[in-house]
Amino acid sequence: MQTQHTSMDETPMFCFQCQEAAKGTGCTIKGVCGKTHDVANLQDLLLYSLKGIAWLAEHSVSPLPEPLEKEVALFITDALFTTITNANFDRDFFFHHIRLALELRDRIDETYSLATQQDVTLPHAATWSAQTDAELEQIAMTVGVRRTTNEDIRSLRELIMYGLKGMAAYTYHAEHLHYSSTEVDRFMRRALAATLDDTLSVSDLLALAMEAGKYGVDAMAMLDQANTSTYGHPEMTKVNIGVGQRPGILISGHDLHDMEQLLKQTEGTGVDVYTHSEMLPAHYYPAFRKYTHFVGNYGNAWWKQTSEFQSFNGPILMTTNCIVPPKDSYVDRLYTTGNTGYAGVKHIPAGSNGQPKDFSALIEQAKQCPPPTELEQGEIIGGFAHHTVLGLADQIAEAVQNGAIKRFFVMAGCDGRMKSRSYYTRFAEELPQDTVILTAGCAKYKYNKLPLGDIGGIPRVLDAGQCNDSYSLVVIAMKLQEMFGLENINELPISYNIAWYEQKAVIVLLSLLYLGVKNIHLGPTLPAFLSPNVVNVLVENFGIAGITSVEEDMHLLMEV
Template identity: 45%
Template sequence: MEELMFCYQCEQTIGGKGCTKAGNCGKDAEVAALQDLLVYQLKGIGFLGNEILKQGKNIDKEISKFVQDACFSTLTNVNFDPERFVEYLNKSQKIKENLKTLLGNVPANAPECVNYTIPASKDEMLKDAKKAGIMYDQNLDMNIRSLRETLIYGLKGMAAYAHHAHVLGFYDNDVDNFFYKAFASTIDNKLSVDDLFNLIMEFGKVNLKCMELLDKANTQTYGNPVPTPVLITKKKGPFIIVSGHDLKDLHELLIQTEGKGINIYTHGEMLPAHGYPELKRFKHLIGNYGGAWQNQQNEFDNIPGCILMTTNCLQKPRDSYKDRIFTTSIVGWPDVQHIREIDGKKDFTPIINKALELGGFTEDEPEKTILVGFGHNTVLSLADKILDAVKKGQIRHFFLIGGCDGARPGRNYYTEIAQKAPKDTIILTLACGKYRFNKLDFGSIGEFPRLLDVGQCNDSYSAIKIAQGLADALGCGINDLPLSLILSWYEQKAVCILLTLLSLGIKNIYLGPTLPAFISPDVLQVLIDKFNIKPISTADAELKTILG
């Protein structure tokens, strides 16, 4: 039977090999095909943009913004709306024509995707999408394919970070221009395995610059995060739950709901918002609701309030709450209400009115809080005290336990290793993986909580900055620190973070719950040989290896 689609970009891919009929994420074969065709268009745009940059010309930042937004839209659990992809595809064609005009003469040997023209109808687009499929070229060397796809998935993650920086008005030419170079490289048949591997290491360094840019955008706009207790129980009254990573959307909603008697809860990836001074000053930013993204269908079932999805991770909405979930920005699901930006503004009136109509929770729950806000500014301000505790033997080891969460069995490993880590160790955590254990009581070492919540995947720069700061203070390299990285992956932001860590020469990373299907055996062996990447085993075995 002919495959309807092929996708293996995320951890939950069927059989650890690839989704071929529909995605485990919820995307159907139609959306998968349109996403493939959009990436095909981005490769053509990349080729043209790279040639223009070689001529010393500049590319309009609105074009770069489109490239990154379109790339982000194909990341797992972001956009499932075929009509939105038709819009992206039509716009991509206009951008290609503009770039051809700017370039002048398109090289005669340009790859097919450069001169391909998007047809007028969606049905025709779907027919053409076959040529854009990952496995279309059956003769392509598997290691070349593996490295090209790894680079593309890294770009999808970096596109998310660049998008969040852009909406706050922060850009970086090196980051923007690398998208053209990288997409062009995925259709350059002259590049060898070594060339592509080196390019992926270059990508890691560019992504570090992008994560630094996002950190700067967030902290300069909303202040440096500070340790903050966050309510994780319900309060009486109408409410809106805000999920995803977009701090600007949250800020705008807080402004528009002020004084209206509506409580705002964060959810999933939005949890770190409570640590930012300019956001926490809103008294109706009341707390955090629920756990990690994969539990949302149960947590949102028949909820007496509204949900705003600002970015991933979105799952197929159940009918019991489809009338009260709203999307905005890059996010989309067919027949779900979408709030668009018009002339730089978003009007959240529809979701506000719906929340008031639903009425909200009818009573308060007994209060319980967790602590967030341990970004690099806070942790490094305590560096002298931390190092003193290390020298005195009060802190024996640091564990960074974090990354994406997901539904696949085996992720209880991360809870177990956090719980079994000895009481003279500190646990740094970030991203949705922390929802496995962030409501447990780990106690403290002196004045330091044993669990330090650094933030979400968007805050990975903080974790790197903390590690570099501690290494500098101790006069050693990151690999010489009493620090172990135990990471879980699910989607493409985890991929780009891993590539950044490798580009920094960081070794001995434990990775799970499975290894990526898009990494070929030969490429995996190179990563093991160069960086000693280790698939996770058991918590007891890991702790014995790490601590002796």
């Protein structure tokens, strides 16, 4: 059924996909992230174009030719990833990708038209066209979130869309290591098409959101296999947080494949490599620790980059989402690559014909820069992905059985700028000494440098890695369930107090719900895109809750 085409011109933009949505409802003039209204609208149009592509592919009576199907899968994955919060702010990039989407849609339309004989009304997403950039911008203002007027349907469509964005991020990284899943690709396409279907009810969309959780687990498992097969299983590692005397390159984002290429190209150059934010867990992989010039981690979570990039002194490479609008003091040292971009910032393209990316510009610039200014000294410990933790299974089981460990707290997810996020630092500090924190993602920067000690040699903060490594926490929970002979995962002494920021956290949440995990606390605020009725459904069916005070939540979660 064709969706009615209406104009939504009340405000220059509308975006509520991340935790920092303005006033807890949505950004309407400029994104809190720094995204301008024109870029926000172009992102909406790119997503709308993907839905049209997916609809045509799904409704053709004969399958797409295999090369075209793969091209569609790769384009959908890449394009979804570009619209994640803090990934790409470059309007020219989106003009280009929207035109690529239209070209791809036209080729799919040829297959659809030849294969489909019955008279079908195509949705506007599959038929719209524009000749100029100005026309693209006009259409872009009409196809955003508020095009769906029913609040609950809109809420669930966006829940699905943001889950797909997170799924695409994991799939993107796996594909760059030559791992893929036709089943995951086809689900993303089917779910995109479903968001154009006005016949789907609230219950239909809830079911689709739970199905997204199933494929989210599959996508995370695929990425885990890709990373560990390529770079080895993460190992318990102490990471230096000081600096050396040589010039350096700082790598941020999430892309381990970029990490590998950069380390190879900087070897023997006299330039050291440091990680920042979500690249910290690269130190846990055996394949990277062999490089003697891979010297440590610099700084903290993504939102502190405007001060930390300035003091680093050398070039910075942003590999994926988590870039913020740069300051003049370091913009000439900032580089983007992959799906990340910012107008005026130098971009490192993919190598041609499968060749590595060329990072020589960063290396040459680094040689002319002073060493990093030291921010801190010491070490932090990590590398507790599922392989390492399962190696400690007997030790952990004994600690649980003799009462040394009373409860585990999953405090995974994202960090962010809001002062209210200090809640997570205080929560970690106030946890009883017989508890252990399981974490993944940049949320760990709220407590991974606290002196929380250990329990019989088991650190009280077990860092599994990036948000991309959240699958490890699932594997650990299921292994504990098996070890203790429990029928229900919710019988485990595990409480979930998760911080969220962007769309990878959404697919992690849907995956946990699919696995039957209940009583998850989510903060610092509940998602703005969840309508009151949808929140009520999640509360009634899964026990989803927000956070309150450290004291109240501590009491409640210790008793779950």
